[in-house]
Amino acid sequence: xxxxxxxxxxxxxxxxxxxxxxATRLFLRSGFDAVGVNEIAEAAxxxxxxxxxxxPSKEDLVIGAFADHQNExxxxxxxxxxxxxxxxxxxxxxLDGLARRDPVTGLDDHPxxxxxxxxxxxxxxxQGRLLLYQTAAEAALTEVLxxxxxxxxxxxxxxxxxxxxxxxxxxxxxxxxxLTAGMSGDARYPEAVAAADRGFAMLRxxxxxxx
Numbered sequence: 659x660x661x662x663x664x665x666x667x668x669x670x671x672x673x674x675x676x677x678x679x680x681a682t683r684l685f686l687r688s689g690f691d692a693v694g695v696n697e698i699a700e701a702a703x704x705x706x707x708x709x710x711x712x713x714p715s716k717e718d719l720v721i722g723a724f725a726d727h728q729n730e731x732x733x734x735x736x737x738x739x740x741x742x743x744x745x746x747x748x749x750x751x752x753l754d755g756l757a758r759r760d761p762v763t764g765l766d767d768h769p770x771x772x773x774x775x776x777x778x779x780x781x782x783x784x785q786g787r788l789l790l791y792q793t794a795a796e797a798a799l800t801e802v803l804x805x806x807x808x809x810x811x812x813x814x815x816x817x818x819x820x821x822x823x824x825x826x827x828x829x830x831x832x833x834x835x836x837l838t839a840g841m842s843g844d845a846r847y848p849e850a851v852a853a854a855d856r857g858f859a860m861l862r863x864x865x866x867x868x869x
């Protein structure tokens with residue numbers, strides 16, 4: 659029975675990935691607004707009903723690419739080694755992402771990745787869904803940090819979570835800005851690491867921008 663369930667799960671993941679891959683190809687070729695659901699279903703060789711079973715809206719076909727990362731920061735803090743500071747764990751995780759050229763860090767210079775992100779940031783409905791995704795990620799991290807912050811329910815955990823995500827978004831946006839301008843991920847990497855070190859130092863020690 660366990661093997662049967664595993665097979666079903668693998669089949670579900672294959673169908674989901676096929677739909678998402680077909681949608682991404684069409685969106686990048688023709689633009690998000692120009693592609694219809696029927697066209698995506700046909701390209702993925704599934705029925706429209708099946709498509710909506712996996713992705714309730716056209717926006718979900720895009721934002722689904724971010725879904726796996728929604729609880730990533732919260733999981734990093736929750737699963738950190740005993741005695742490790744949450745900021746240190748998140749810093750190490752971000753550096754690891756840079757080394758792997760994880761798209762979430764903005765250091766993936768594949769043309770399709772850059773085009774995909776540019777599309778997301780250019781479509782208002784996708785921007786709105788991305789904001790909801792970010793809010794959920796901040797809420798998940800806040801919940802985990804509430805068990806770490808000794809002051810109790812005074813908003814400290816939420817302030818910390820929002821600041822952590824703000825720093826990571828700024829680092830990611832800066833990396834992507836350089837790559838969009840033509841720099842390769844390898845060329846940007848040393849400064850991306852240095853910028854991450856500065857950003858997380860600001861989280862640890864507080865903001866100071868005076869000369």
